[in-house]
Amino acid sequence: MIKVVVVEDDNEIREGLRILIDGTDGYSCVDTYSECTSMLKNIESNNPDILLMDIGLPGMNGIEGIKKVKIILPEITILVLTIYEENDLIFDALCAGASGYLIKKTPPSKLLEAIKEAYNGGSPMSSHIARKVIESFQKKNSNVDKKNEYVLTRREKEILSGLVEGNNFKAIADSLFISVETVRFHFRNIYKKLHVHSQSEAVVKAIKEGIV
Amino acid sequence: MIKVVVVEDDNEIREGLRILIDGTDGYSCVDTYSECTSMLKNIESNNPDILLMDIGLPGMNGIEGIKKVKIILPEITILVLTIYEENDLIFDALCAGASGYLIKKTPPSKLLEAIKEAYNGGSPMSSHIARKVIESFQKKNSNVDKKNEYVLTRREKEILSGLVEGNNFKAIADSLFISVETVRFHFRNIYKKLHVHSQSEAVVKAIKEGIV
DNA sequence: TTACTACTACCTAATTATAGGTATTTCAAT
DNA sequence: ATTGAAATACCTATAATTAGGTAGTAGTAA
Structure with a gap:
């Protein structure tokens, strides 16, 4: 039995979800809320597996709500409810702790399927959102607008x-099949370009500036 | 026209992909390789939009290959070719710079669709891999609960x-008003605890493990 | 062709880091 | 009161890095 809690300000959608979830074998809608504050008060006793959460909520911002829920129940799986698929808010929600999202106009069967997918450890999302997530996490230190002056x-x-990667000059030389002297020469030029004078400084710049 | 390069050691699969891609309007297979080394030599002149790459390659590891390609052509979109969907290697590949992956047994139409999706900025992947990526990147954006085993x-x-911060032993000693010998002593213990043997390695661990 | 950049390589020299041992003091906990 | 961890400091010795000069080759662009 997958226990679900819904937070959605539109009465029609909220009740529709409750009826859909409660009316399906294997799913149970333990509670619904129209805004975050009361949800946060009760979420611990509700103790659901999945939290479906609108991000276009009145009052407390959905992103803030996600962060707070995660503090109370760190292991909860949160799916964002959204109208438009390509929305920057979705990305923010994933950063805040959501595990995927559902489009509100999704047909009921697909919706239940996505909830089950999330329950089983998946993250339902479009490939475009996936790309944004991947890119964000590949360049972990946000070198987006950090054009390499180096x-x-x-x-x-x-x-x-x-x-x-932790190699010294000799190991680097061996791995590239060149002499240690050549490696030394390159490092001299690298240091000049980066304006540093030691390995440590070079490593810090390489990581923080996203050079490597 | 989407220009594709294929790296795949299985002759049958490789040629199958070439024929599929070249035989479809809007797609062009500019070159194919059976291993990484020769691909790395020519990838710059091939200059494809998409690189399809097996990760179970003989010789150079596929993950290593991805990293090296990214150095040469940082803007290239790489899709991993894999037999099994749930594979830790896929996750490693995404970390290394891939943007998604394709299952080898995928029917041709879906395969072409996934390539187009990637070309248009998407990241085709299963929801389970998506979850792994999300969790990894949520973790990186908050090293709050990062238990330092060190x-x-x-x-x-x-x-x-x-x-x-870029200081050498003497500068650290001066800034803390202690002797260089004491700094040396501390570094000996730090290196032992971090299991490293040089400044560079220590710096990398310090940054990546969120110790500092 | 010429000029320039990148990559390769060797040379000397000085400085710095790594690795080990040892010892004293302080402070908190048993 | 004693143990133990943390911080301080000195010693020797070897290994590695930093800094400089020089020079050939390959490839590319003017």
Whole structure:
């Protein structure tokens, strides 16, 4: 039995979801709310598996609500309810702790399927949102608008990567099949370009500036 | 016209993909490879939109290959080819820079659709992989609950921070009003605790594990 | 062709880091 | 009162990095 709680300000949609969920074998709608505050008071005793949550809520912002719920029940699975699929709010919601989202106009069968998917450890979402998530997490240090003023050559980047991976000069030389002297030479140029004078400084810049 | 390059060691699959891609309007298979090394030599002149890449390759590991391709062509979209959907390697590949993946047994029409999806900025993937990605990136955006298995003392953390800020032993010693010998002593203990043997490795761990 | 950049490589020299041992003091907890 | 952890400091010795000069080759662009 998948226990669900719904937070949705539109009465029609909220009641529709409750009837759908309660009327389906294996699903139970333990409670519904029209806004976040009262949900936060009761969510611990509700103790649902899945929280369906509108992000276009009056009063407390849905994103804030997600963060607060996660503090109370860190293991809860939150699915965002949204009208438009391509919405920056969805991405923010995923950052805040949601695990996926549902489009409100989704047909009931697909909707139940998505809830089950989330319950079983999946994250229903469109491939476009997926890409945004991936890109965000690939460049973890938000080097979006961080245009590299440091123009390292390909080889220099390779060598710097070797350092960040924990190798010393000899190991880098061996891995690239070049002499240690050549590695030294490259590091001299890398240091000049980055305006640093040691491995540690170079590693910090490489990571923080997103060079590697 | 979506330009595709394929890296796949199985001749049958590779040629099948080439024929499928070249035989479809709007798609072009500019080249195919059976392993990474020769692909890396030519990828720049191939200059494809999409790189389809097996991760179970002989010779160079597919993950390594992805990283190296990204150095050469940072804007390329990489899709991983895989036999099994639920594979830790897929997650590693996404970390390394891939944007999604394709299951080899996928029917041709779906396969082309996924390529177009990726070309248009999407990330085709299952909801389970999506969840793993989301969880990983939620974790990275909040190292609040990151239990440090590395238990450094307060002084050791101070000293390690000094290193990350770009100081050498003497500068750290001066800033903390202690002798260089003491700094050395602390670093010996820090290295033991972090299981590293150099400043660079210590800096990388300090940043990535959120110690500082 | 010429000029320029990138990559390769060797040389010397000085500085810094790594690795080990040892010892004293302080402070908190048993 | 004693133990133990943390921080301080000095010692020796080896290994590695930093900094400089120099030079050949390959490829590319003017």
